[in-house]
Amino acid sequence: MRFTNMFIPTLRETPSDAEAVSHKLMLRAGYVRQLAAGLYMYLPLGWRVMAKINAILKEEMDAIGAQEISLPVLHPAELWQQTGRWDEIKEEMFRLKDRGGRDMCLGMTHEEVMTYLASREIRSYRQLPQSWYQIQTKLRDEARPKSGILRTREFIMKDSYSFDADEAGLDKSYELHAKAYHRIFQRCGLEFYQVQSDPGMMGGKGAHEFMAPSPAGEDEAVLCVSCGYAANVELAGSISPGERFKAEPHDIHAAKTGDGCPKCGAALKIERCIEIGNIFKLGTKYSLPMKAFYLTEDGSERPLIMGSYGIGPARIAAAAIEQSHDGDGMIWPASIAPFDAEIIPLNIKDENTAKTAEALYNALNEAGIETLMDDRDERAGVKFKDADLIGIPKQVIIGERNLKEGLVEVKDRRTKEALKVKPDEVLKAFKS
Ligand SMILES: [Zn+2]
Structure with missing residues (x-):
C-alpha cells in the first residue's frame, strides 16, 4: 500500500x-x-x-x-x-x-x-x-x-x-x-x-x-x-x-x-x-x-x-x-505487524529516488513481503518519525546520497541497525 x-x-x-x-x-x-x-x-x-x-x-x-x-x-x-x-x-x-x-x-x-x-x-x-x-x-x-x-x-x-x-x-x-x-x-x-x-x-x-x-x-x-x-x-x-x-x-x-x-x-x-x-x-x-x-x-x-x-x-x-x-513508538513482532516492511524514499521528487522506490515496492510485494511505501511529499524528518511511531519491523530508506553509490539502507526498527545494500539485495538483507 x-x-x-x-x-x-x-x-x-x-x-x-x-x-x-x-x-x-x-x-x-x-x-x-x-x-x-x-x-x-x-x-x-x-x-x-x-x-x-x-x-x-x-x-x-x-x-x-x-x-x-x-x-x-x-x-x-x-x-x-x-x-x-x-x-x-x-x-x-x-x-x-x-x-x-x-x-x-x-x-x-x-x-x-x-x-x-x-x-x-x-x-x-x-x-x-x-x-x-x-x-x-x-x-x-x-x-x-x-x-x-x-x-x-x-x-x-x-x-x-x-x-x-x-x-x-x-x-x-x-x-x-x-x-x-x-x-x-x-x-x-x-x-x-x-x-x-x-x-x-x-x-x-x-x-x-x-x-x-x-x-x-x-x-x-x-x-x-x-x-x-x-x-x-x-x-x-x-x-x-x-x-x-x-x-x-x-x-x-x-x-x-x-x-x-x-x-x-x-x-x-x-x-x-x-x-x-x-x-x-x-x-x-x-x-x-x-x-x-x-x-x-x-x-x-x-x-x-x-x-x-x-x-x-x-x-x-x-x-x-x-x-x-x-521512546519513538511501537516495535511490532513481525508476525502481527500491519506490514512487513516500509519503504521510505526521502525525497520523492528526485527522479532516481522515485524510480528506485517504485521498483523495490513492486519487487517486495511480488516476493510476498507486505510493504507500505511512504510516497508522501514530506520532509525526511516527518517520514522517519512516523515510520518509527507506527513500528513496522523493517525500513528501507532511499536517499539521494546513498543512491549515487548505488545503495539503499535497510534498517531494523528494533535494533536500529542499518545496513547499506544494493537495491536488488534488499530481500537478502531481510533474511539475514
Ligand atoms: Zn516454587
Missing part, C-alpha cells in the same frame, strides 16, 4: 486522557480512535494487526480440530434464565426488549448459546468429541472502561467450547487448548505465563489464565523462579470467558512478594500482568441445567462434559505494544 492512499492519521502530541503506553501509541500512530467510553474504532493499521492475530488464532484452533462457527450477538433471555445467569449477572449485561416485548440481551459470552446448540444436535457418543469456536463481538457494560482497548464495552473475542463424553475427554480437550494457546502467544511474539486460577468457585476441576507481564495490566501473577509455579495473586479473580463478571470479593488470601512458594518454599515474586487468555473446565455447569445430554454406548443418558476457552485479540495487540516499544 501507498501512504498517500492510506488513512494513517498520526498525531504529534500524546492525547491527554490516555494512560497506558499501548493506548497512547495506538492513538498517536493512528491505529484506533475512540467513539465513546469503552467503544473503539479500528483504523486501517489497527485492523490489519487484528486480522493478523485472528489468522493465527484460526490456524491454531483449526490445527487442534476445533471448527469455526458463528453465533448471534443478540440472545433470547430464556437461555440465560435456564442457567440462572439472567438474574446472577447485574448491570454488566446489556438488556433490551424486542418489538414483541420479549426480553433479550447482547452476548457477553456464549456458553448458553453454544450449550443450546449442543443440546439440540448432539445425540450420541458417536458424535463426540466436538470443539467449536468463533471470533466475534461481545458486549459488556463495564463500570469503568479504561486503558484504551484493554478494557472496553464492546470487544472481539475468540471463544471456543469443547464437548466430551467424560472427564478424561475433557482433560484431553483442555490440554490441546493449553498447548494451542502456548503456540498462539509464542507466534504473536509475547512474553507470557500460564498461571493457575481458581477452579473452586466454578465447581470445575481446573482453570488457567495466560498472563502477559506489563505494568499496564490489571492482574497480578505470583511466580516462583525456583520451580516455575505460577498463579493469579487472587485465585478468585478473572475465570472463564463467561465467569469473570461474576467474581466478587472473596476471603481468599492474596499472596505477597517474599511469601513462600506453596510447591517448593522459595520466595515468590509478584508481577503485574495483562490477562490475554483463559481456559476453564466447566464440566456439567451448563449442560445439566440446559439438558444437554447424549446417549452412551449402553443407551444411558449422560450430560456433556464441557470446557470453555477465551482469547482477546485486542489484548494481544495491546500487550505486544506494552512489551515492545521505545
Whole structure:
C-alpha cells in the first residue's frame, strides 16, 4: 500500500486522557480512535494487526480440530434464565426488549448459546468429541472502561467450547487448548505465563489464565523462579470467558512478594500482568441445567462434559505494544505487524529516488513481503518519525546520497541497525 492512499492519521502530541503506553501509541500512530467510553474504532493499521492475530488464532484452533462457527450477538433471555445467569449477572449485561416485548440481551459470552446448540444436535457418543469456536463481538457494560482497548464495552473475542463424553475427554480437550494457546502467544511474539486460577468457585476441576507481564495490566501473577509455579495473586479473580463478571470479593488470601512458594518454599515474586487468555473446565455447569445430554454406548443418558476457552485479540495487540516499544513508538513482532516492511524514499521528487522506490515496492510485494511505501511529499524528518511511531519491523530508506553509490539502507526498527545494500539485495538483507 501507498501512504498517500492510506488513512494513517498520526498525531504529534500524546492525547491527554490516555494512560497506558499501548493506548497512547495506538492513538498517536493512528491505529484506533475512540467513539465513546469503552467503544473503539479500528483504523486501517489497527485492523490489519487484528486480522493478523485472528489468522493465527484460526490456524491454531483449526490445527487442534476445533471448527469455526458463528453465533448471534443478540440472545433470547430464556437461555440465560435456564442457567440462572439472567438474574446472577447485574448491570454488566446489556438488556433490551424486542418489538414483541420479549426480553433479550447482547452476548457477553456464549456458553448458553453454544450449550443450546449442543443440546439440540448432539445425540450420541458417536458424535463426540466436538470443539467449536468463533471470533466475534461481545458486549459488556463495564463500570469503568479504561486503558484504551484493554478494557472496553464492546470487544472481539475468540471463544471456543469443547464437548466430551467424560472427564478424561475433557482433560484431553483442555490440554490441546493449553498447548494451542502456548503456540498462539509464542507466534504473536509475547512474553507470557500460564498461571493457575481458581477452579473452586466454578465447581470445575481446573482453570488457567495466560498472563502477559506489563505494568499496564490489571492482574497480578505470583511466580516462583525456583520451580516455575505460577498463579493469579487472587485465585478468585478473572475465570472463564463467561465467569469473570461474576467474581466478587472473596476471603481468599492474596499472596505477597517474599511469601513462600506453596510447591517448593522459595520466595515468590509478584508481577503485574495483562490477562490475554483463559481456559476453564466447566464440566456439567451448563449442560445439566440446559439438558444437554447424549446417549452412551449402553443407551444411558449422560450430560456433556464441557470446557470453555477465551482469547482477546485486542489484548494481544495491546500487550505486544506494552512489551515492545521505545521512546519513538511501537516495535511490532513481525508476525502481527500491519506490514512487513516500509519503504521510505526521502525525497520523492528526485527522479532516481522515485524510480528506485517504485521498483523495490513492486519487487517486495511480488516476493510476498507486505510493504507500505511512504510516497508522501514530506520532509525526511516527518517520514522517519512516523515510520518509527507506527513500528513496522523493517525500513528501507532511499536517499539521494546513498543512491549515487548505488545503495539503499535497510534498517531494523528494533535494533536500529542499518545496513547499506544494493537495491536488488534488499530481500537478502531481510533474511539475514
Ligand atoms: Zn516454587
